[in-house]
Each structure stands twice: as C-alpha cells, then as structure tokens.
Amino acid sequence: xxxxxxxxxxxxxxxxxxxxxxxxxxxxxxxxxxxxxxxxxxxxxxxxxxxxxxxxxxxxxxxxxxxxxxxxxxxxxxxxxxxxxxxxxxxxxxxxxxxxxxxxxxxxxxxxxxxxxxxxxxxxxxxxxxxxxxxxxxxxxxxxxxxxxxxxxxxxxxxxxxxxxxxxxxxxxxxxxxxxxxxxxxxxxxxxxxxxxxxxxxxxxxxxxxxxxxxxxxxxxxxxxxxxxxxxxxxxxxxxxxxxxxxxxxxxxxxxxxxxxxxxxxxxxxxxxxxxxxxxxxxxxxxxxxxxxxxxxxxxxxxxxxxxxxxxxxxxxxxxxxxxxxxxxxxxxxxxxxxxxxxxxxxxxxxxxxxxxxxxxxxxxxxxxxxxxxxxxxxxxxxxxxxxxxxxxxxxxxxxxxxxxxxxxxxxxxxxxxxxxxxxxxxxxxxxxxxxxxxxxxxxxxxxxxxxxxxxxxxxxxxxxxxxxxxxxxxxxxx
Amino acid sequence: xxxxxxxxxxxxxxxxxxxxxxxxxxxxxxxxxxxxxxxxxxxxxxxxxxxxxxxxxxxxxxxxxxxxxxxxxxxxxxxxxxxxxxxxxxxxxxxxxxxxxxxxxxxxxxxxxxxxxxxxxxxxxxxxxxxxxxxxxxxxxxxxxxxxxxxxxxxxxxxxxxxxxxxxxxxxxxxxxxxxxxxxxxxxxxxxxxxxxxxxxxxxxxxxxxxxxxxxxxxxxxxxxxxxxxxxxxxxxxxxxxxxxxxxxxxxxxxxxxxxxxxxxxxxxxxxxxxxxxxxxxxxxxxxxxxxxxxxxxxxxxxxxxxxxxxxxxxxxxxxxxxxxxxxxxxxxxxxxxxxxxxxxxxxxxxxxxxxxxxxxxxxxxxxxxxxxxxxxxxxxxxxxxxxxxxxxxxxxxxxxxxxxxxxxxxxxxxxxxxxxxxxxxxxxxxxxxxxxxxxxxxxxxxxxxxxxxxxxxxxxxxxxxxxxxxxxxxxxxxxxxxxxxxxxxxxxxxxxxxxxxxxxxxxxxxxxxxxxxx
Numbered sequence: 001x002x003x004x005x006x007x008x009x010x011x012x013x014x015x016x017x018x019x020x021x022x023x024x025x026x027x028x029x030x031x032x033x034x035x036x037x038x039x040x041x042x043x044x045x046x047x048x049x050x051x052x053x054x055x056x057x058x059x060x061x062x063x064x065x066x067x068x069x070x071x072x073x074x075x076x077x078x079x080x081x082x083x084x085x086x087x088x089x090x091x092x093x094x095x096x097x098x099x100x101x102x103x104x105x106x107x108x109x110x111x112x113x114x115x116x117x118x119x120x121x122x123x124x125x126x127x128x129x130x131x132x133x134x135x136x137x138x139x140x141x142x143x144x145x146x147x148x149x150x151x152x153x154x155x156x157x158x159x160x161x162x163x164x165x166x167x168x169x170x171x172x173x174x175x176x177x178x179x180x181x182x183x184x185x186x187x188x189x190x191x192x193x194x195x196x197x198x199x200x201x202x203x204x205x206x207x208x209x210x211x212x213x214x215x216x217x218x219x220x221x222x223x224x225x226x227x228x229x230x231x232x233x234x235x236x237x238x239x240x241x242x243x244x245x246x247x248x249x250x251x252x253x254x255x256x257x258x259x260x261x262x263x264x265x266x267x268x269x270x271x272x273x274x275x276x277x278x279x280x281x282x283x284x285x286x287x288x289x290x291x292x293x294x295x296x297x298x299x300x301x302x303x304x305x306x307x308x309x310x311x312x313x314x315x316x317x318x319x320x321x322x323x324x325x326x327x328x329x330x331x332x333x334x335x336x337x338x339x340x341x342x343x344x345x346x347x348x349x350x351x352x353x354x355x356x357x358x359x360x361x362x363x364x365x366x367x368x369x370x371x372x373x374x375x376x377x378x379x380x381x382x383x384x385x386x387x388x389x390x391x392x393x394x395x396x397x398x399x400x401x402x403x404x405x406x407x408x409x410x411x412x413x414x415x416x417x418x419x420x421x422x423x424x425x426x427x428x429x430x431x432x433x434x435x436x437x438x439x440x441x442x443x444x445x446x447x448x449x450x451x452x453x454x455x456x457x458x459x460x461x462x463x464x465x466x467x468x469x470x471x472x473x474x475x476x477x478x479x
Numbered sequence: 480x481x482x483x484x485x486x487x488x489x490x491x492x493x494x495x496x497x498x499x500x501x502x503x504x505x506x507x508x509x510x511x512x513x514x515x516x517x518x519x520x521x522x523x524x525x526x527x528x529x530x531x532x533x534x535x536x537x538x539x540x541x542x543x544x545x546x547x548x549x550x551x552x553x554x555x556x557x558x559x560x561x562x563x564x565x566x567x568x569x570x571x572x573x574x575x576x577x578x579x580x581x582x583x584x585x586x587x588x589x590x591x592x593x594x595x596x597x598x599x600x601x602x603x604x605x606x607x608x609x610x611x612x613x614x615x616x617x618x619x620x621x622x623x624x625x626x627x628x629x630x631x632x633x634x635x636x637x638x639x640x641x642x643x644x645x646x647x648x649x650x651x652x653x654x655x656x657x658x659x660x661x662x663x664x665x666x667x668x669x670x671x672x673x674x675x676x677x678x679x680x681x682x683x684x685x686x687x688x689x690x691x692x693x694x695x696x697x698x699x700x701x702x703x704x705x706x707x708x709x710x711x712x713x714x715x716x717x718x719x720x721x722x723x724x725x726x727x728x729x730x731x732x733x734x735x736x737x738x739x740x741x742x743x744x745x746x747x748x749x750x751x752x753x754x755x756x757x758x759x760x761x762x763x764x765x766x767x768x769x770x771x772x773x774x775x776x777x778x779x780x781x782x783x784x785x786x787x788x789x790x791x792x793x794x795x796x797x798x799x800x801x802x803x804x805x806x807x808x809x810x811x812x813x814x815x816x817x818x819x820x821x822x823x824x825x826x827x828x829x830x831x832x833x834x835x836x837x838x839x840x841x842x843x844x845x846x847x848x849x850x851x852x853x854x855x856x857x858x859x860x861x862x863x864x865x866x867x868x869x870x871x872x873x874x875x876x877x878x879x880x881x882x883x884x885x886x887x888x889x890x891x892x893x894x895x896x897x898x899x900x901x902x903x904x905x906x907x908x909x910x911x912x913x914x915x916x917x918x919x920x921x922x923x924x925x926x927x928x929x930x931x932x933x934x935x936x937x938x939x940x941x942x943x944x945x946x947x948x949x950x951x952x953x954x955x956x957x958x959x960x961x962x963x964x965x966x967x968x969x970x971x972x973x974x975x976x977x978x979x980x981x982x983x984x985x986x987x988x989x990x991x992x993x994x995x996x997x998x
Contacts, residue, residue, distance in 0.1 A: 023619045052576060054599040054617030056624060062577020077517060085636050085671035086546065087553030091581030093929070099494070101507055103914070104932065107518055111932060112910075117546040118672045123640060133544035141538060141545075144518050144526055154575055154637040155672065158606060183573040186606050213516055233494045240506055250514055260516035330482065337488035407624045407985050410752065425512070426583050429593040433752040448494055454486040461491040475750055478550045 007424070009415050011036050011399050018411040026053050033402035037394060038065065044387040044400040048379070051189045057406035058173045059354070059426060060380050062185035064088050066194020067201075068151035070278055072181065074098035074229055074254040076108040077146040079138050082115040083131060083163065086154025088185070089115040097443050099233045100256040107144045114138065118155060128161050135170040135178060147177040147259045149201070157184040167205070179205040190403070192277065192358070199281035202262060207289075212264045214407035221247045221316065224268045226294070227275030227358075228282055230255020232448020237455045238274070238299045244330075245313060245323040253279060266290045270315055272297050274451075277357035277386055299451040300359075301366025301459070302335040331453040339369065342460040345468055347371035349419035352412070354404055354427065355441045363422070363441065364393040366450070370460055375416055378404050406430070420467055435475045437466040486648045536914035540907075547910035548929060549878040550852050553671035554679030556582040557712050557780075558595050561683035563903040564738030566758040569621055570596035573610060573643060574635025576779030589714055589947040589953060590744045595754050597621045601637060610638055614648040618657035618664070625754065626784040628761060630658065632666035633683060639670040660856075663761060665690035675879045677854055678748075679900070680712045684738060685784045691761070692768045698792040705733040706817050707793070711777030711800075711856060714946025715959045717745045718967075719776075722958035732818040735759070736768050744769075745902050745956060772817045776800065776960070777856035779879070799887075800860030803965050804834060805865045810960075829962040836966055837868060843976050843998070845869035848900070848921040852876040852912055852930070853945040855884045858903075861925055861944065862888060864968065866895040873900050874915045880905030909933060916993060923975065942975045944968060 015034045015226050019027050052058035061069070064082075069092045072080050082089025093113035102108025118127055135148055148170075148210060150163050163180040171178040181201045183194045223242060228235040235255040240447040242249050250268055251261035266273070271283045271294040283294035295315065297308035306328045313324035349372045353360050362375045368375060374394050378401035379386055390400070401408060401414070406427075413431060421431040422441040431438045439445050439462060447462050449455040485500035486492055497503065511517065518526075529535055529685035559582050572579045576598035583594040597620075599613035614632075621630060632645055645666040653660050667686030669679040713719055727734035742757025759767075767773075772794035774782035785795045794817065801810045806909040807830070809824045837844075847870045851861045855877045862872045875888050885903040892898030904911060909929060916937045918922070924930050924941045928949040934941040943951055944959065954971075958964035977998055984993040 002635060020623055021625050023616075025616065026620050026623075051602055052594050052598075052600045053598045053620055054572065054601075054613040055595045055620035055622075057595065058576060058600060059580065061580040062575055065577050065580070077515070081545075084642065085553050086549055086551055086675065087556070087578065087636075087671050088581070090549065090552045091556075093548075095584070099491050099498075101511070102517075103527055104524050105910075106530060107523045113548050115546050115549065116550065118636075120670070120672055123672050128546050137542045137545045138606075141542065144523065146517075147958075154635065155640045158637065158640040183633075185577045186602055189602060191577075233498055236503060236506070237497060239510075240502060243506060249510075252510075256510075258515045258517065261514055264514070331484065334484050334487060339487045388738065405624070425587050426580070426594070429587065429591060430752050433593065433746060433748050433750075435748065435750045449497075454492075454497055456485075457488060457491045458493065458497075475748060477749065 002027065006189055011397065011416070014415050015399070015414065018408050021407065026056070029053055030405070030408070034406075034408070035400045037391060037398045037400055039396040041391050042388060042392050043384065046387060046400050048387060048401045048402045049189060049192060049383045052403055055406075058403055059109055059406065059424065060190040060403060062191065063183045063187040063194030064151060064153055064185045065092065065196060066191030066278070067181050067183035068092060069096060069199035070229060071195055071198035071254055072098065072149050072151060074110060074203040075259060076100040076102050077258045078149055079109045079114055079142060079145050080149045080151050081134060081138070082113065082153060083150050084155050085118045086115050088153045089113045096229065097231050097446070097448070098255050099230045099236070105142075109142070109145070123155055123159055126161050127156070128163070128166050131161070131163060131166045132170060135166070135174070139176070145176065147179065148368060149179040149181055151181050152184045154185045157182060157187070177206065177210060178243070188251070192383065195278035196281050199279060199285075201284050202282055205210045206262050207257070207266065208262045212267050213260060216264050216267060218267050220269060221252065222250045222267060222269050223247045223312075224251040224253065224265050224271050225249055226253040226271050226273045227279035228252065228255050228451070229275070230442045231442075232450070234451035234455065237449040237452035240454070241305070241309065241327060241452050242301070242312070243273070244327045245309060246311070247316070253282075259456070266292065268292055270295060272312060274299065274357045276389075277382065298362050298365070299455075300363045301369040301456055302331075302453065303369050304362075304365045305453060305456070335453060336455065338457045338460050342464050343371045345464050346460075348373065349467055350375045351420045351422055352376040352418040353414065353441065354378050354380070354393050354401065354409060354423040357382075359441055361386070361390045361393045363450075366456065366459055367463075368429045369456075370463060372398050372420075372463070374398060375418055376401065376412060378402055416476040420463065435472055437469070437472065439463065439466050480920065485650040493938065508963055531917040533918050536918050539911060539914045546878070547908050548932070549908040549928075550797065550854070550876070551634070551675035551878040552585070552670035553684065554674060554676060555633050555635055555671065556585060557676030557679030558631075558667055558669045558677075558683035560740065561680045561710050561738050562631035562633070562687065563594070563742040563743055563897065564758050565629060565631070565687060565764065566760040567755045568631050568758065569625050569627035571599065571630045571632045572635060573599045573614060573632055573645065573648075574595060574599040574601050574638035585947060588949045590717070591751070591952065592744050592746065593754070595625070597625070606637065606641055609641060610643050611648050613843050615652045615655050615657050618649075618652045622658045622662070629663040629665070631683060631687060632664060633669040633679070634673035639668065639672075640763065663690060677777070677879060679711055680780045681783050681835065684709060684781065685787050688737070688767070688787060691765045692791060696790040698790070700792045701769055702771045702792070703733075703769045704818065705735055705767070706814065707737050707767045707770040707773040707788070709737050709773065709775045709781050710739070711775065711780030712854065712946070713777070713956050714948060715957070717741045717955050718958035719960045719964065720985060722964055723963045726826065726961050729823045730814060730818065731823070732820055733813065734814075735763055735766050735770060737764065737767055737773075742791070745874070772796065774798070774813065778929055779884070780853040800856040801961055802860040802968060803829065803864030804837070804962070806860060806863050807865060807960070807962055807965060826962065833962040833966050833969075836969060840969065840973055841869055843973060846871060847923060847976070848873045850874040850876070850912060850916055850921045850924045850939070852926045853922075855880045857945045859888060859891060862891050862966065863899070866897045867893070868969070871896060871897050871900055873902075873919065874900060874912060876904040876907050876912050876915070878906060878908050913937065923972070941978045942972055942977055944971065
C-alpha cells in the first residue's frame with residue numbers, strides 16, 4: 001500500500017469506502033467505532049470498550065498486559081510472577097521503559113522476568129503447589145523483596161487454581177504481602193480490564209491488609225502522582241515541577257514506585273491523576289473510602305502544563321499558588337526558546353494519533369503548542385468517558401477511530417496523508433515504508449521523558465527529527 | 480532552586496543526561512529517603528555481594544520451580560515465524576488476542592520490520608463455549624481484509640486448555656464459506672506449556688507441509704534432484720537465508736528453502752508498504768515433497784518435521800546452527816554428497832580467505848573464555864566455532880536444552896583441548912548464568928540483548944549474536960552461516976575484544992601505555 005495523491009479528502013466518504021472491504025456482519029460492527037467529530041459534540045460518537053472482531057489485526061493487548069505490563073510491573077521493590085506458561089512474561093520483559101532507580105536483582109526487579117513456566121503437568125494437575133514453591137524460592141533468593149504479586153496468565157482461570165488461597169498462606173508464612181491478580185488474558189476486551197483488576201487488587205490486598213507506615217508524618221502539601229508509569233522518566237520530570245511549587249509527592253503510581261508508597265497513599269491530601277483510564281478506579285475508591293479528592297492533570301506541552309499547575313495550586317494555599325506562577329515564569333524562557341526553534345519547522349504539519357489510555361487526547365495540545373494539527377485520533381482501549389473528554393482537545397472534522405484495525409489505519413493514513421503518524425511499534429514500520437515520518441507514542445521511541453517542561457523540549461526535538469530527517473527525501477529512486 | 484535550568488532549546492538533554500543533573504539527583508535522594516522505605520545501603524550492598532557468592536550459586540541452582548530470565552519464548556511465536564516464511568501467508572492465532580500483540584511486537588523489535596498476524600480474539604464467552612464462532616468470523620474477516628494466499632492457524636494456550644479442535648473448526652468455517660473450500664488453511668496446535676518457540680516452529684512447518692503433502696507414509700514418493708532446506712527459528716534469517724541461496728547458486732544446485740522469511744522481514748522503503756513479500760510459494764511447497772532430501776539447519780527446530788520428511792521417502796540431514804570452518808565444510812560436503820556436484824572452487828576460495836582471517840587474528844582469540852547462551856542449536860554451533868578459534872567455551876546454557884542436548888554439547892567440548900573447562904547447562908536460565916559468571920569468570924558473553932543485564936552486573940562484555948537483538952540495529956541483515964557468515968561472526972567478536980582492550984587501557988598517564996595504535 002502506498003500514499004494517495006489526493007490533497008483533499010472527504011473523510012466521511014473515506015470511512016464508508018474503507019468499511020466496504022469488510023464482510024457485512026463485521027462492517028456493521030466496525031461502523032460504530034468510526035466517526036468524524038462534529039461541532040459542539042459531547043463525545044466522539046463512537047462505540048468503545050467492546051470486543052474486538054476476530055481476524056482483523058486489532059492493535060490491542062490483554063488484561064495481563066494491563067495488569068503486569070502497566071499497573072503492577074513498575075512497582076520496583078516487589079517481584080511480579082508471570083504465573084502460567086513462559087511466553088507472556090518473556091514478551092513483556094523490559095518492554096515498557098518504566099525507569100526506576102535501584103539495584104536490580106537485589107532490591108529492585110523491574111527489568112527481570114519471573115515465571116512459573118507452566119508445563120503440561122501443571123495444566124493437568126493444577127499449579128498451586130508449584131506456586132507455593134515459586135514464592136518460597138523467590139523469598140529465599142531475593143530476601144530484600146518487599147512483596148510479591150501473582151499475575152495470572154490465561155490458563156490459571158481456566159484450570160481452577162486457587163491462587164488466593166496460596167497468596168494468603170504464603171503471605172502469612174513469609175510475612176510480606178503476596179497479592180493474587182486475576183488478570184488472565186481472556187478477561188475483558190483489552191488491556192483495560194487488566195488495569196481495573198490490578199486497581200482492585202491494590203484496594204483489596206494492599207489497602208485492606210496493610211497500614212500506612214507508622215512513622216509517616218503528614219503535611220498539608222501531600223499529593224500523589226497516579227497513573228504515570230515513568231516511561232523514559234516521565235514521572236520524574238513531572239514530580240520535579242510539583243515539588244518546585246511546594247508540594248510533597250508521597251507516592252508515585254506506579255513508575256519508580258514502591259509498595260510503601262502504595263500503602264501511604266491514603267495519607268494524601270489530593271490524588272493527582274495523569275492516566276485517568278488506567279487508574280481512575282483506585283482514585284474513586286480513595287475518594288469514597290478516605291475522602292481524598294482527585295484531580296486529572298496534563299503535563300504534555302507548556303499550555304497544558306501551565307493550566308494544570310494552576311489548577312493543582314488552586315487546591316492549596318496562596319503560597320502554592322504564588323509558587324506555581326513563579327515556576328511557570330521560570331520555565332517560560334526555555335519554552336519560548338523551544339517553540340522559537342522548532343515551531344517554524346513543524347508549523348501546520350498534520351498528525352494522526354493512535355495509542356492507548358490517555359495520550360490520544362492528552363498529547364494533542366503539545367502538538368498544538370508547536371503549531372501542528374491533529375487530523376485523526378483514536379484509542380486502543382478507551383471507554384465512553386475517554387471519548388467524552390476528547391472533544392475538549394480536538395476540533396470538528398477530526399477522524400475518530402476506536403480499536404482501529406491495521407487495515408483501517410493504513411487506509412485512513414493512505415488517504416489523509418498526515419505528515420506524522422504517532423502510534424506504536426507494530427505500526428511504526430508500516431508507515432515508514434510508505435515514506436511517512438513516525439514516532440512511537442507508547443515508548444517515546446526510546447526517547448523521553450515527554451512530560452513536564454524538561455520533557456517538552458525533548459518532545460519538540462523528537463517531532464522535528466522525525467519529520468525533517470533527510471531520509472524521506474531519498475526514498476524514491478531516480479531511475 | 481537556582482534560576483539556571485538544565486534543559487535548553489540549544490542543547491536538548493536526553494534522559495541519560497537530564498536525570499544526572501543536580502536537581503534530579505537531589506529529588507531522587509529525597510524520594511528514596513523519605514518515601515520509599517527501602518533497605519539500608521549497607522544491607523543492599525551486603526545482599527548484592529552475597530548474590531555473587533558460591534553459597535548463593537548453590538541456592539540458585541537448587542531451585543525447582545521459579546524460572547528467572549529464561550532463554551525461551553512460547554510455541555506460537557515460533558509457529559508464526561515459520562508461517563511468515565511462506566508466500567502471502569497470514570498467521571492466524573486462535574485464542575486470546577494479547578498474545579498476538581506480544582509476538583508481533585517482539586519480532587518487530589528485532590527485525591525493525593512490520594509483522595502481520597491476526598488473532599481470533601477469544602474472550603470469556605469463548606472460554607465457556609469454545610472458539611468456533613471466532614474461527615468462523617475470524618477467517619472470513621482475515622481473508623476479506625488482508626487477501627492472503629494462505630492462512631496458517633496456530634493456537635494460544637487458552638485455546639489449548641479449553642481443547643478447541645482446529646481441524647474441525649477450520650472445516651466448519653469452510654462449510655460456512657469463511658474462505659473458499661480449496662483455500663489453504665494449514666494449522667498446528669502450539670500449546671505454550673509444551674516446549675518453546677522452537678517446538679512451535681517445528682509444529683507449524685510440519686503442519687504446513689502435511690497439509691500439502693498429505694499425512695500418510697509414502698516411502699516411494701517419486702523424487703527429483705531438488706534438496707529442501709529448513710532454516711529453523713533464526714534471528715539472522717535475513718542474512719542467512721540469502722547466503723544459503725547464494726551458496727546454492729555457486730553450487731548450481733536446486734536448493735529449496737522451506738519457510739524463507741528473508742524478503743518478508745527485509746522489505747525496502749520505497750513508498751509502498753508490502754504486507755507480504757517473498758517467501759516459499761505454495762507451488763514450491765507442494766513440489767518440495769518430491770525433493771530427494773531435506774536438510775535441517777537446526778536439529779531441535781525440526782525433530783518432528785524431519786521424521787515426517789523421512790516418512791515421505793526423503794533422505795534427511797540435520798545440523799546444529801552450523802557456524803565456522805568445519806561446520807560449514809560439513810554442510811557443503813553434505814550438499815555435494817546429496818547433489819553429486821563437487822564443492823565449487825569459488826567456495827573453496829572463500830574458505831581459504833576465512834581461514835586466512837582467523838590466522839591473522841588468532842592471537843586475540845586463543846584461550847579467551849566465553850559464556851554462550853541461546854537456543855540449543857545456536858549454542859552447539861557457537862561452541863564449535865569458538866573451539867575452532869582456540870577460544871574456550873566455559874558456560875554453555877539453554878533454557879530449552881535437554882539432557883540429550885547437554886550430552887551433545889559435552890561431546891563437542893570433549894573433541895577439543897579448548898573444551899576442557901566447558902560445561903553445558905540445559906533447562907537453566909540467565910539468573911543461573913549470572914551465578915556461573917560470578918563464580919567462574921569468563922572474558923566474554925555471547926548471547927542476545929537480554930544479556931546486557933549480565934554485562935552490567937558482571938562487567939563481562941556481551942557480544943550479541945542471537946535472537947532477540949533489540950538494542951543494536953541491522954546485524955540480522957548479515958549472515959552468520961557459510962564462510963562469509965563465519966567471517967562476520969569473527970569480526971563481531973574481534974571488534975568487541977579490541978573495544979574492550981581499548982576501554983581498559985585509555986586512562987592518560989596511567990594505563991595508556993598499552994593504548995596501542997596497532998593491535
């Protein structure tokens with residue numbers, strides 16, 4: 001497939017054309033997930049969080065990916081067992097760039113892969129006995145581990161293992177939290193249920209069974225960062241701003257996070273949520289149970305960062321509000337210099353986005369800050385509340401695609417000819433072959449951080465180097 | 480708070496510089512001391528030292544249940560790789576959808592290429608009622624959207640645990656006209672809880688061949704002069720398969736690669752995205768039944784397939800990732816024997832050039848101690864080559880390695896005085912290897928990208944020569960097989976050795992007397 005030569009595209013018509021390729025039953029189902037954003041829309045007019053159609057090359061993952069890969073995996077002082085066959089843990093081993101500081105293998109285990117490596121006999125006779133042994137061995141070989149989570153792979157729920165009973169028994173025995181997570185890959189329709197299950201496991205097996213540390217002294221300025229996985233250091237370049245305005249970040253969920261930080265979170269004055277999709281559940285729970293308010297914020301791009309800093313500061317006293325203004329002013333010259341340098345090179349460039357939880361909307365204004373335009377966006381595993389939050393960011397006429405298939409995305413990109421595609425590793429080389437600049441927006445294409453002011457400079461530089469690299473100019477042979 | 484920011488538009492600091500700035504260092508320290516409730520630095524240091532001890536090694540080797548940093552993946556990714564070597568073939572993975580996202584990602588990160596495969600996206604209802612409807616709808620969608628010439632079906636462990644019957648399901652889907660009745664839909668059951676990716680490879684190749692060749696024994700199948708070759712799961716397949724074809728050209732023999740991913744995993748960037756490219760055609764696959772012989776480049780990837788070929792009356796020969804001079808000799812002699820054609824003079828010349836290169840560099844290789852890990856065949860091939868170079872393979876480890884494999888490695892070691900300090904570790908993982916390296920030090924590690932953690936911990940330099948290689952680019956485009964391939968491997972090893980010597984002799988006025996211009 002290659003890019004079309006059309007310069008203007010009737011997007012509505014394009015959607016219908018693309019749908020033509022499907023067998024009728026699937027065409028009807030997929031039609032509900034594609035739309036062109038209308039003016040004054042309350043949501044994006046697409047159906048979401050329903051099963052993917054078989055055989056279409058969905059880009060989605062599974063509940064295990066949502067729990068082990070996203071929520072639990074980054075908790076660095078725990079060991080997360082990929083419980084079941086070897087593959088799931090192997091493929092997700094070190095795949096997400098959740099930066100952390102620690103002595104790997106001694107007091108941190110983020111870039112290691114622990115598995116019970118199920119064999120046929122474990123399927124036939126059950127794996128609980130093996131799980132007992134796995135936990136014993138882990139505790140012996142890694143005595144500084146502060147807790148263990150059991151990340152269930154597909155077979156666990158199918159063969160009727162009682163991992164909760166094992167967790168209770170082993171936790172009592174080793175004197176550390178052992179947390180069973182029922183995130184089998186067949187549950188739900190995407191990563192999303194895995195996030196929810198992981199959140200619930202923290203609620204039931206951390207909050208319910210442990211206490212905040214006895215010597216923890218609260219201050220009126222205690223906040224948390226919830227839903228930042230510290231990809232390429234994102235949580236760090238966010239935390240530094242919150243600290244600069246005078247707040248105290250008592251916990252990071254879960255990038256570079258620890259079990260103690262989870263345990264102490266109920267002490268927070270306010271929970272600050274970046275990735276709403278993957279961690280709103282626990283924030284809502286804490287609001288209900290501990291009366292802790294939560295607030296969504298957005299640290300992508302200077303416009304949103306300033307707005308978010310002011311919104312956050314507004315929850316505190318005048319000193320914090322003044323600090324927020326000082327911090328915004330302090331970074332402004334750097335922001336101005338970044339924009340002065342890169343905007344002329346990026347102005348008017350069109351972008352199509354397709355990623356996961358929050359980024360299909362959250363990164364939009366960062367592009368706008370650089371003069372770029374979003375002509376299509378969509379989510380892998382959003383729910384309706386994500387699509388309700390999206391029109392705030394994108395304009396009328398934007399193509400919206402939910403759980404897009406590889407086929408649809410290729411056709412849309414071919415016809416709409418953006419200057420940049422911002423999606424994942426599975427999409428990257430498809431579009432580069434077409435001659436299109438591409439940035440991975442899950443892993444930051446091995447760059448980052450992109451959060452915060454420090455991250456924005458990197459973001460701007462990266463978009464420039466993708467779009468303005470000379471390689472695109474030599475794509476066509478002169479013969 | 481100073482007013483000077485570390486980050487700037489003039490010189491954008493990346494993560495590896497940014498987070499070393501004093502404001503971040505202070506932030507990290509505060510987070511650690513106030514909020515993390517970790518262990519004391521002294522305790523961490525004590526345990527860290529303990530993990531390097533003989534005592535720890537004994538405990539580590541005593542474990543029976545937990546597997547830590549294994550050198551194996553699960554069956555379906557191997558099956559997918561095998562299927563992607565056939566022309567226009569779309570892998571269809573029956574079961575949970577997340578698995579396919581993982582396989583595609585893993586292969587893409589290594590080859591830096593698109594990787595196409597679909598899932599039947601089974602969820603909880605399918606877990607209860609079975610995945611028949613997913614198969615019926617899935618095949619119809621895949622066929623309509625992606626216009627494959629063949630759909631190769633394999634399974635995730637979910638479909639295996641609930642016992643879905645692929646043969647019956649595919650027949651059912653054909654009855655429902657998901658795909659035309661004569662459209663090829665070979666399949667293989669690939670349970671993740673049996674074997675590893677190399678077994679999945681074997682199962683899928685056998686599944687595809689048997690769908691075209693028929694499953695019954697027929698020792699009297701008419702034969703041609705053609706020789707089939709099955710490469711096995713190989714991260715260097717792009718370079719290696721092309722090298723094999725070049726060698727066949729030099730020989731002037733009809734060599735048919737069964738499952739050739741070299742073009743599919745190395746498409747050009749010219750403005751056109753090719754979802755499929757190259758590969759063994761369906762016609763070639765059918766015709767391959769009549770080959771007089773089938774050669775496997777990786778024994779442990781083809782156990783069942785070779786047996787199947789035998790049952791079709793083919794002569795079979797198996798190699799263990801042949802690398803280096805004598806292993807290549809054996810491969811060429813086998814080709815000569817099977818084809819009745821002599822080894823061509825051009826290859827003899829290449830051999831001489833390779834041996835010349837080894838002789839030029841042998842001083843830097845002689846007696847150097849190596850740890851080698853990876854798939855069973857790779858380990859065997861690498862061990863042989865190292866012995867040939869006068870290097871000493873010390874720890875040879877493969878999580879997929881069996882007792883039989885251990886014996887096979889031992890036999891290779893026993894064949895050379897340079898193998899005296901070597902031992903094979905089947906069924907062990909990279910956390911075992913960490914203990915081995917700490918307690919019995921080597922000079923170099925040969926493995927894949929996952930070995931970088933071993934390199935960091937033990938300070939032993941890593942040479943990346945097997946799948947997956949995520950953090951270095953394009954090496955898979957260069958062969959490791961044949962005399963040319965051996966030369967590439969030799970240079971990769973030598974470069975690492977020289978870089979290591981330079982890095983250890985570059986302190987001005989202290990060690991740089993040995994910072995030699997000529998080495």
